[in-house]
Amino acid sequence: MSSIKEIAKYVGISPASVSIYLNDKNSTRVSAKTKLLIDEAVLALNYHKNVFASSLATQESRIIGIIIPTMLPLFQNDYTNTLLSGIQTRLSAFGYSMLFFPSSAKSSIEIVKEQLEKSAGCDGYILFSTGFCTMDQIRKNITEIEKTGRPFVTLNIPSVPERIHQVLIEGLETASGIPYLISKGHRNIVLLLGRRAGVHARFLKNDFKTRIAAAGIKCDENSIIYGEYDALQAYSAVKEVLETRPETTAICSMSDIMAAAAIKAVQESGRTVPDDISVIGRNNSLHAMLATPSITTIDLNMHQAGLSAANLLLDAVDGNTAPQKIIISGTLIERESVAVR
Amino acid sequence: MSSIKEIAKYVGISPASVSIYLNDKNSTRVSAKTKLLIDEAVLALNYHKNVFASSLATQESRIIGIIIPTMLPLFQNDYTNTLLSGIQTRLSAFGYSMLFFPSSAKSSIEIVKEQLEKSAGCDGYILFSTGFCTMDQIRKNITEIEKTGRPFVTLNIPSVPERIHQVLIEGLETASGIPYLISKGHRNIVLLLGRRAGVHARFLKNDFKTRIAAAGIKCDENSIIYGEYDALQAYSAVKEVLETRPETTAICSMSDIMAAAAIKAVQESGRTVPDDISVIGRNNSLHAMLATPSITTIDLNMHQAGLSAANLLLDAVDGNTAPQKIIISGTLIERESVAVR
DNA sequence: TTGTAGGCGTTATCAA
DNA sequence: TTGATAACGCCTACAA
Numbered sequence: 191m192s193s194i195k196e197i198a199k200y201v202g203i204s205p206a207s208v209s210i211y212l213n214d215k216n217s218t219r220v221s222a223k224t225k226l227l228i229d230e231a232v233l234a235l236n237y238h239k240n241v242f243a244s245s246l247a248t249q250e251s252r253i254i255g256i257i258i259p260t261m262l263p264l265f266q267n268d269y270t271n272t273l274l275s276g277i278q279t280r281l282s283a284f285g286y287s288m289l290f291f292p293s294s295a296k297s298s299i300e301i302v303k304e305q306l307e308k309s310a311g312c313d314g315y316i317l318f319s320t321g322f323c324t325m326d327q328i329r330k331n332i333t334e335i336e337k338t339g340r341p342f343v344t345l346n347i348p349s350v351p352e353r354i355h356q357v358l359i360e361g362l363e364t365a366s367g368i369p370y371l372i373s374k375g376h377r378n379i380v381l382l383l384g385r386r387a388g389v390h391a392r393f394l395k396n397d398f399k400t401r402i403a404a405a406g407i408k409c410d411e412n413s414i415i416y417g418e419y420d421a422l423q424a425y426s427a428v429k430e431v432l433e434t435r436p437e438t439t440a441i442c443s444m445s446d447i448m449a450a451a452a453i454k455a456v457q458e459s460g461r462t463v464p465d466d467i468s469v470i471g472r473n474n475s476l477h478a479m480l481a482t483p484s485i486t487t488i489d490l491n492m493h494q495a496g497l498s499a500a501n502l503l504l505d506a507v508d509g510n511t512a513p514q515k516i517i518i519s520g521t522l523i524e525r526e527s528v529a530v531r
Numbered sequence: 532m533s534s535i536k537e538i539a540k541y542v543g544i545s546p547a548s549v550s551i552y553l554n555d556k557n558s559t560r561v562s563a564k565t566k567l568l569i570d571e572a573v574l575a576l577n578y579h580k581n582v583f584a585s586s587l588a589t590q591e592s593r594i595i596g597i598i599i600p601t602m603l604p605l606f607q608n609d610y611t612n613t614l615l616s617g618i619q620t621r622l623s624a625f626g627y628s629m630l631f632f633p634s635s636a637k638s639s640i641e642i643v644k645e646q647l648e649k650s651a652g653c654d655g656y657i658l659f660s661t662g663f664c665t666m667d668q669i670r671k672n673i674t675e676i677e678k679t680g681r682p683f684v685t686l687n688i689p690s691v692p693e694r695i696h697q698v699l700i701e702g703l704e705t706a707s708g709i710p711y712l713i714s715k716g717h718r719n720i721v722l723l724l725g726r727r728a729g730v731h732a733r734f735l736k737n738d739f740k741t742r743i744a745a746a747g748i749k750c751d752e753n754s755i756i757y758g759e760y761d762a763l764q765a766y767s768a769v770k771e772v773l774e775t776r777p778e779t780t781a782i783c784s785m786s787d788i789m790a791a792a793a794i795k796a797v798q799e800s801g802r803t804v805p806d807d808i809s810v811i812g813r814n815n816s817l818h819a820m821l822a823t824p825s826i827t828t829i830d831l832n833m834h835q836a837g838l839s840a841a842n843l844l845l846d847a848v849d850g851n852t853a854p855q856k857i858i859i860s861g862t863l864i865e866r867e868s869v870a871v872r
Numbered sequence: 873t874t875g876t877a878g879g880c881g882t883t884a885t886c887a888a
Numbered sequence: 889t890t891g892a893t894a895a896c897g898c899c900t901a902c903a904a
Binding site for chain 2: 896898900
């Protein structure tokens with residue numbers, strides 16, 4: 191409520207001196223007496239610094255804009271939350287705030303545009319991609335964010351030729367569970383994807399087909415199903431595929447939540463995991479650990495990815511402009527949900 | 532990067548006209564020709580509005596500060612995420628951004644102070660409490676935030692006499708699973724709490740004892756255990772209590788994650804849920820739905836609580852100052868983890 | 873329909 | 889050690 195001017199008036203000095211002291215308590219440019227008086231005034235007048243005014247003057251806000259092109263409510267997605275958690279941990283440690291923008295738009299491009307529109311003043315951005323984005327949209331989003339002239343890092347996005355700061359999650363577009371299942375003797379594998387639209391699905395589908403073919407297995411289009419990263423939808427999809435493809439011996443799910451739902455579906459169809467059907471998940475979330483049986487999964491190390499993205503951005507904000515790609519590898523976590531065939 | 536001045540120069544008009552048009556595309560105070568020229572310039576110069584400058588001028592930022600007094604990384608807690616999701620949904624719909632502040636402090640009070648220190652400029656705040664806060668700290672945090680003179684809403688906090696905007700989650704300090712378990716014939720119930728410190732634990736413990744006593748059951752101090760809202764710690768605590776109190780017939784957990792961990796522990800001790808031991812959770816998270824057996828739980832309706840908190844705050848920002856308390860009730864979700872005794 | 877001028881709260885430069 | 893003053897980018901009277 192109160193401003194630096196009022197503090198100055200209260201103490202009987204100029205705003206400049208107040209500012210100097212408040213920004214550097216050890217400054218030698220303010221006398222000890224004055225310092226005490228200022229402290230007193232700050233308390234008496236409930237002074238709080240206005241970040242916005244200060245960032246206007248310094249051209250630095252210590253605020254990072256987080257751009258997430260999704261139409262769904264935030265903070266509901268396991269992957270995104272883990273990423274955000276890593277980002278927040280690092281940004282917070284360096285005194286940076288995170289700003290999430292509103293959006294009413296209906297497409298990934300529109301959302302990014304809308305969010306960027308009112309965002310000038312942020313020191314940098316982290317751009318997510320989500321299962322909603324096509325490759326084309328991702329490129330456009332990058333162009334859009336480049337126009338701000340501010341440093342940014344992309345996260346959760348397929349590798350892209352643009353010379354930008356990028357954290358890549360190895361295995362995000364790889365059906366990494368497949369070779370493992372094959373090595374365990376499975377030849378009748380169902381791929382449980384998340385979103386139907388978006389790049390991720392495209393890449394994963396192709397990868398799946400390639401790997402299956404390489405193992406000499408004939409690919410059946412019906413063996414690819416979709417769960418929208420949602421427990422209920424995954425459950426239904428698995429129930430259905432169990433009927434149409436009773437020969438299935440393994441399910442490779444693109445998230446632990448869908449894997450847990452798959453296990454439910456298998457069990458309720460009267461079969462057991464892993465004896466009748468093996469299930470592998472992805473993300474190494476709590477769901478994988480707590481399911482019965484516990485789920486063998488691939489840890490994408492997304493928390494680390496978040497940390498790295500923040501590191502990269504902070505470097506860039508400090509003027510380090512050489513574009514870097516950081517690649518985060520996944521780790522296989524073997525538990526109880528996969529059996530040898 | 533570019534400013535309203537540059538746009539004006541580019542078009543050959545005054546900054547005022549640009550500002551007027553940009554803030555009201557339908558304004559009659561700017562000619563159609565000029566509008567087109569401005570649009571062109573905006574594109575050509577990659578103009579993005581500086582929120583900070585504009586909020587300085589208007590004394591309104593459309594940014595809400597989110598204050599969460601925790602030392603743990605954000606976005607990792609089921610309860611908090613659900614709350615945040617509700618808040619974001621509503622705020623976003625009304626065009627408000629959310630700002631998360633950094634903090635390096637080691638106590639709830641210090642964190643709040645530190646975050647508030649640089650936060651002037653926000654239109655309002657949402658103040659969380661966490662399992663780390665004692666009642667005393669909560670009161671101090673409220674006093675602190677009141678000093679900003681900005682509207683704020685408290686969330687996830689025990690009812691407090693102060694005349695403030697408050698969203699109360701009914702059942703947050705109530706061991707609501709207890710009466711249910713008693714009604715099912717259980718008399719040997721273990722209470723699985725989260726954090727040891729903090730108000731919540733205190734309230735819950737008292738409530739538990741009262742309810743147990745009312746049912747004529749003698750209370751055993753050993754029947755109260757702690758899992759820190761963490762799967763691993765809850766698992767160990769349950770394993771242990773199963774040894775020391777083999778007569779236990781039911782576990783009342785304060786979170787679904789801990790309930791799922793409890794089920795694991797029970798199963799691995801060679802007993803079954805719910806036949807040997809019943810388990811009830813809280814929060815109706817995905818964990819409760821996906822566990823085997825699925826978990827009977829109490830839905831605290833935290834998403835709704837988040838929505839309500841945002842509503843309340845938005846009202847307050849609009850000048851509606853009459854303090855309101857909104858009470859969100861819980862809902863019992865009966866599933867498979869509780870048996871009649 | 874457009875322009876001028878002052879101010880929002882803070883900081884930086886320069887002078888006293 | 890302190891004070892004036894201008895500037896950051898935008899908005900709003902008011903004047904033209």
